[in-house]
Amino acid sequence: MGIFDIFKKKKTASTFPENELEKTLMQATTDASARHEFYLKLLWNELIVLTIGHDNSQEGYRTLEKDTKIQFVTFENGKIPVFTSTNRIFDKGVINEEVPFIALKGQSLFSLTKGATFILNPYSDYGKELVPNEIENLLDGSIFDQNNEMTIEKETEVQIGQPANYPTDFVNALKILFKRKDTIKAAYLASIKMDKTEELPHLIIAIDIEDDMSSITNEAGPLAEKFMKNEIVDFIQIDNKGGISDYFIGKTIPFYKRN
Numbered sequence: 444m445g446i447f448d449i450f451k452k453k454k455t456a457s458t459f460p461e462n463e464l465e466k467t468l469m470q471a472t473t474d475a476s477a478r479h480e481f482y483l484k485l486l487w488n489e490l491i492v493l494t495i496g497h498d499n500s501q502e503g504y505r506t507l508e509k510d511t512k513i514q515f516v517t518f519e520n521g522k523i524p525v526f527t528s529t530n531r532i533f534d535k536g537v538i539n540e541e542v543p544f545i546a547l548k549g550q551s552l553f554s555l556t557k558g559a560t561f562i563l564n565p566y567s568d569y570g571k572e573l574v575p576n577e578i579e580n581l582l583d584g585s586i587f588d589q590n591n592e593m594t595i596e597k598e599t600e601v602q603i604g605q606p607a608n609y610p611t612d613f614v615n616a617l618k619i620l621f622k623r624k625d626t627i628k629a630a631y632l633a634s635i636k637m638d639k640t641e642e643l644p645h646l647i648i649a650i651d652i653e654d655d656m657s658s659i660t661n662e663a664g665p666l667a668e669k670f671m672k673n674e675i676v677d678f679i680q681i682d683n684k685g686g687i688s689d690y691f692i693g694k695t696i697p698f699y700k701r702n
Contacts (some may be wrong), residue, residue, distance in 0.1 A: 452637075457528050462488075462528055467481040468481055468527065469664075470660075472667070472675075474661075474678060478655065479587060486525075486550050486553075486581060486582075490526065490546070490548070491529055491531070492515050492546075493532070514557075516521060522562050523561050525573075527563065529544070532544070534564070535567070538566070550628050553582055559574040560572065561578075561646070566595065593644075602636040603647075605634060606632070606633070606634040606644075608636070610632075613666065613670035614632065616666045617648070617698075619660075620663060621659075621701075624652075626652050627650060627651070627701060629650040629651040629697040629699060629701065630698045630699040630700075631650075631695050631697050633649070633690070633691065633695065634647070645674065646676045648663070648676065648677070649687070649688070649691045652680060656678065656680050664677060664678075
């Protein structure tokens with residue numbers, strides 16, 4: 444998976460999102476500019492981790508004694524499930540009875556478990572795999588130095604082209620949305636594979652817009668969820684500064700163009 448692959452599952456009744464961390468996780472699915480805030484909240488908000496062993500006399504919040512040993516629940520593949528709220532434990536009814544857990548600030552949890560891989564909200568509509576390298580970059584702050592804008596340099600291994608299966612329904616829904624937006628000049632699409640960490644390419648929508656991208660991604664994001672299901676979709680802004688913008692402008696035909 445890529446460094447910011449968010450998985451989405453078929454939606455059912457849920458309280459999601461119910462806190463600021465979940466809101467930014469949801470936004471980051473389709474808006475690269477929201478990822479910085481998501482990582483900040485992931486680091487400083489409390490995360491819920493299932494534990495092995497439980498003492499009913501110690502339910503609720505308590506202060507752990509020094510050198511207290513805690514064993515986290517892990518999946519068969521060794522990955523640790525972690526949740527953005529207690530309600531996320533019970534999404535989809537996979538777990539339907541009380542389970543012991545502990546709440547730890549993200550920074551503390553990741554510092555205690557260096558080298559581990561986490562699955563954020565494994566039973567929810569929105570989740571994410573957190574790999575060791577990503578967590579290390581989060582803890583040392585280098586992840587915040589990464590540019591949210593997608594720039595393709597000569598040294599970067601990138602595969603880009605048109606998708607094998609054209610997302611007709613999704614495109615038609617975007618056209619209807621874009622026609623209502625006077626600030627959108629044109630929109631393009633492609634299938635992109637950024638590096639060897641991605642098993643399959645994902646869809647990327649490039650928008651030539653005379654406004655901030657957040658003015659459109661807040662509405663385009665739910666359409667991606669509806670029509671693309673568990674597919675990753677990135678939205679970027681055409682900046683006319685070379686790189687990936689040149690590919691869209693010079694080698695593709697916009698699927699939407701303002702009259």
